[in-house]
Amino acid sequence: MHDTKKRLAVLISGRGSNMAALLDACRQGHIHGEIVAVVSNKADAAGLDVAREAGIPALVVDHRSFANREEFDAALFNEVMKFAPDFVVLAGFMRILTAAFVRPLAGKLINIHPSLLPKYPGLDTHQRAIDAGDAEAGATVHFVTEQLDGGPGIIHAKVPILAGDSADDLARRVLAQEHRIYTEAVRLLCSGQIAYDAARGALCDGEVLPPSGLTYSER
Ligand code: GRF
Numbered sequence: 001m002h003d004t005k006k007r008l009a010v011l012i013s014g015r016g017s018n019m020a021a022l023l024d025a026c027r028q029g030h031i032h033g034e035i036v037a038v039v040s041n042k043a044d045a046a047g048l049d050v051a052r053e054a055g056i057p058a059l060v061v062d063h064r065s066f067a068n069r070e071e072f073d074a075a076l077f078n079e080v081m082k083f084a085p086d087f088v089v090l091a092g093f094m095r096i097l098t099a100a101f102v103r104p105l106a107g108k109l110i111n112i113h114p115s116l117l118p119k120y121p122g123l124d125t126h127q128r129a130i131d132a133g134d135a136e137a138g139a140t141v142h143f144v145t146e147q148l149d150g151g152p153g154i155i156h157a158k159v160p161i162l163a164g165d166s167a168d169d170l171a172r173r174v175l176a177q178e179h180r181i182y183t184e185a186v187r188l189l190c191s192g193q194i195a196y197d198a199a200r201g202a203l204c205d206g207e208v209l210p211p212s213g214l215t216y217s218e219r
Contacts, residue, residue: 009085031186121149
């Protein structure tokens with residue numbers, strides 16, 4: 001591939017392990033892209049230090065400095081757009097984004113959610129899956145639309161729920177899969193194999209994907 005690398009802006013709120021996995025994959029040439037900015041709504045997000053140590057611009061746009069979601073989203077949008085990203089990657093970003101942020105980025109904004117969507121949008125996904133007696137949990141990478149955790153799936157991975165699993169046990173095993181599927185999703189996006197069609201959803205090599213996207217299997 002000889003075209004220029006895709007520019008990735010990654011939004012975080014905390015630890016940033018998914019961001020770090022993407023950074024590794026970019027650095028190793030596995031993803032034909034580069035992280036050009038990491039933006040957090042929280043100044044104490046540990047992932048900011050990871051970005052800084054890697055020499056990546058790491059910024060804070062603190063949601064508490066704004067009167068409402070709309071003003072925060074406008075400021076965040078401005079900061080992110082300064083880096084001219086091809087894709088905006090939500091990686092543990094814990095704020096709900098309004099239409100003014102999401103709409104102009106249709107097909108360029110993706111998220112990872114720690115459940116097998118459409119099951120368990122929102123918070124506490126692992127405990128909810130355990131409480132429901134589900135046999136499996138997992139994670140899904142999806143395009144972001146105005147519907148919370150509701151956009152078309154790109155890829156998902158399943159993780160068995162084991163007897164006696166606590167939410168933390170399950171979260172640990174799901175997180176290991178998150179790192180794999182987020183890397184794979186961003187790789188496919190940057191190579192142009194995955195695309196978004198507002199009417200049809202997520203496409204892989206021109207074919208419409210099922211609502212939950214590709215099924216990840218280790219190779
Ligand atoms: C991940 O489980 C992600 O799916 C969820 O928040 C967590 C973020 O982890 N939305 P990290 O900051 O990437 O380590």
